Amino acid sequence: MNVAELQLQQHLKKHGFSMTSPRYVVFAALEDREALTMAELVTACGGQLDRATVYRTITLFEQLGIVQRLQIGWKYKIELADSFSHHHHHLNCTKCGRVIPLSEDEELEKRLHELADMYRFKDSDHQIEIRGICRQCQLQASVDNQALDT
Numbered sequence: 001m002n003v004a005e006l007q008l009q010q011h012l013k014k015h016g017f018s019m020t021s022p023r024y025v026v027f028a029a030l031e032d033r034e035a036l037t038m039a040e041l042v043t044a045c046g047g048q049l050d051r052a053t054v055y056r057t058i059t060l061f062e063q064l065g066i067v068q069r070l071q072i073g074w075k076y077k078i079e080l081a082d083s084f085s086h087h088h089h090h091l092n093c094t095k096c097g098r099v100i101p102l103s104e105d106e107e108l109e110k111r112l113h114e115l116a117d118m119y120r121f122k123d124s125d126h127q128i129e130i131r132g133i134c135r136q137c138q139l140q141a142s143v144d145n146q147a148l149d150t
Contacts, residue, residue, distance in 0.1 A: 004027075034079070
């Protein structure tokens with residue numbers, strides 16, 4: 001078992017739950033990956049779990065703060081919470097739904113804490129999303145526009 005899996009086991013135990021095979025499979029499917037839709041997560045579980053089990057496990061994981069949802073329009077993706085992964089922010093493509101994780105920026109983090117302090121707000125966590133169009137979709141739109149011009 002790696003460090004994150006041991007941390008998961010301890011977190012579950014602290015909240016009165018045990019590490020079960022389905023919980024392990026779902027956690028492993030999310031570990032070291034970009035955010036996944038529920039359909040992608042079911043597929044990433046490699047046929048070991050049915051859809052209902054994945055949904056029940058994610059519901060529990062959300063309640064315990066193990067995973068977090070990334071809202072993308074009216075849809076969402078799931079990823080491990082910062083306590084089980086490294087802290088990062090996201091670029092979300094509004095055209096294809098791709099989520100691009102951004103590496104942590106110490107200056108940005110410092111400024112966010114300063115802003116909270118300025119408003120006498122005790123911050124516990126945060127998440128930043130920048131929505132727009134990814135490079136691949138921009139290129140595809142350019143190709144599509146050129147085709148219309150000919």
